[in-house]
Amino acid sequence: MRQLLDIDKERSSMMTIVQLTSAFETLASMRISQIKNQVLQAQGFFDELWNIYIQLRVDSIFRFGRHNSEKVIDKELYILITASGGFSGDIDQRVINMMLEKYDKDKQDIIVIGHHGSILLAQAGIPYKRFFELPASDHNINVEPLIHEISQYKNSFVYYQTYLSLMSQEIKRLELSTAIKQYSSMAAENKEIISEQTYIFEPSAFDVAAHLERSMLQITLGQVIFDSKLAQYASRFRAMSAANDKSKESYSDLNTLYNRTKRSIRDSQLKQIIIGLTR
Amino acid sequence: MANPDTTKTAQTTLTAASATKQATVDSSGKEMIHIKVFSPYKTYYNFIGYSISGVNDTGPFDILPRHHNFITLLNPCVLDIRVQSGSKRIRISKGVMHVKADKVVVFLDV
Numbered sequence: 001m002r003q004l005l006d007i008d009k010e011r012s013s014m015m016t017i018v019q020l021t022s023a024f025e026t027l028a029s030m031r032i033s034q035i036k037n038q039v040l041q042a043q044g045f046f047d048e049l050w051n052i053y054i055q056l057r058v059d060s061i062f063r064f065g066r067h068n069s070e071k072v073i074d075k076e077l078y079i080l081i082t083a084s085g086g087f088s089g090d091i092d093q094r095v096i097n098m099m100l101e102k103y104d105k106d107k108q109d110i111i112v113i114g115h116h117g118s119i120l121l122a123q124a125g126i127p128y129k130r131f132f133e134l135p136a137s138d139h140n141i142n143v144e145p146l147i148h149e150i151s152q153y154k155n156s157f158v159y160y161q162t163y164l165s166l167m168s169q170e171i172k173r174l175e176l177s178t179a180i181k182q183y184s185s186m187a188a189e190n191k192e193i194i195s196e197q198t199y200i201f202e203p204s205a206f207d208v209a210a211h212l213e214r215s216m217l218q219i220t221l222g223q224v225i226f227d228s229k230l231a232q233y234a235s236r237f238r239a240m241s242a243a244n245d246k247s248k249e250s251y252s253d254l255n256t257l258y259n260r261t262k263r264s265i266r267d268s269q270l271k272q273i274i275i276g277l278t279r
Numbered sequence: 280m281a282n283p284d285t286t287k288t289a290q291t292t293l294t295a296a297s298a299t300k301q302a303t304v305d306s307s308g309k310e311m312i313h314i315k316v317f318s319p320y321k322t323y324y325n326f327i328g329y330s331i332s333g334v335n336d337t338g339p340f341d342i343l344p345r346h347h348n349f350i351t352l353l354n355p356c357v358l359d360i361r362v363q364s365g366s367k368r369i370r371i372s373k374g375v376m377h378v379k380a381d382k383v384v385v386f387l388d389v
Contacts, residue, residue: 038319038320041319041320041321042319042320045317045318045319045386046319048384048386049375049386049389052350052377056350139320194348194350198348199347199348199349199350200347200348200349200350200351201349201350201351202335202336202337202349202350202351202352203335203336203352207352208350208351208352208375211352211375211389212375212389215375215386215389218389219319219389222319
């Protein structure tokens, strides 16, 4: 009898796990769809901004929004985007491994986003300049502190996980200045020139161009963080989906075991009654 | 908020010499401009209006039909869009405004 109660208890726990994994799976899938929409919306915004910038700039050098007089650190900046927790499998380790292929501590500084990445770097004894938490929210990500850091370096690279599909995510290395140029889908189509002869600028053409550079950097970084989050949600969705299937299977096994045990108890009770009657 | 009629700066008096495109007008023949106010993740306004007012480093300013080509960085303010039914106000923290050929685009949060 006790065994039956134990099985029943285990069966109801398994049912809770089935419901929980199903809820997490739905949540991950909802977040994936929300982020995908945001990425698409931001693309249109970026395109319009880029179109103005490309008509305005006087040369092809991307200055990361800094003025000519500002001093530049003669090093490259590596930005690693990792998960905030440890539920991301080996993907964060792969981000670090890819970065280590090119890393030289005298030539590059590291900034890490995401708690898990900072732990992995500390364990490997690799120093990093700054650490930022991965934003918990999927809206209005403030990347300004990061842009302030980027603008001090001659060039910056981002290492992050990217979303290919629900079942596959991969690690990417992105050179920021190139990425910004490539990001626009309508670049160089409009050849009209925006200059002080044809436009009024406030405060000045240079300030506007520098501001647009910072803005586009901000959007590109936001998109990279979104892409990384998308990959993490996809990875979580996959894990939850597998856990849901597994828990459903276990629940079904426990249900069968429960019914069998119940039947066997009833059979033995009946047997005892029949034996008692025949005496 | 600044009154659009009293805070006209030199900017509003400049007229695009090359504005050959036919202007949008309302039923009474009053000229209108196309206004789009959006951020990377949200569109706040995307329709026609009589004018738009904002604040930059120089102070409050208005954009009216036939305004000269203009790009400005916006300060924290309330954008006031005058439309047929009255006015629409949008509080902003920062942005970039681009004006060309009776078309105003305001990029917010950048």
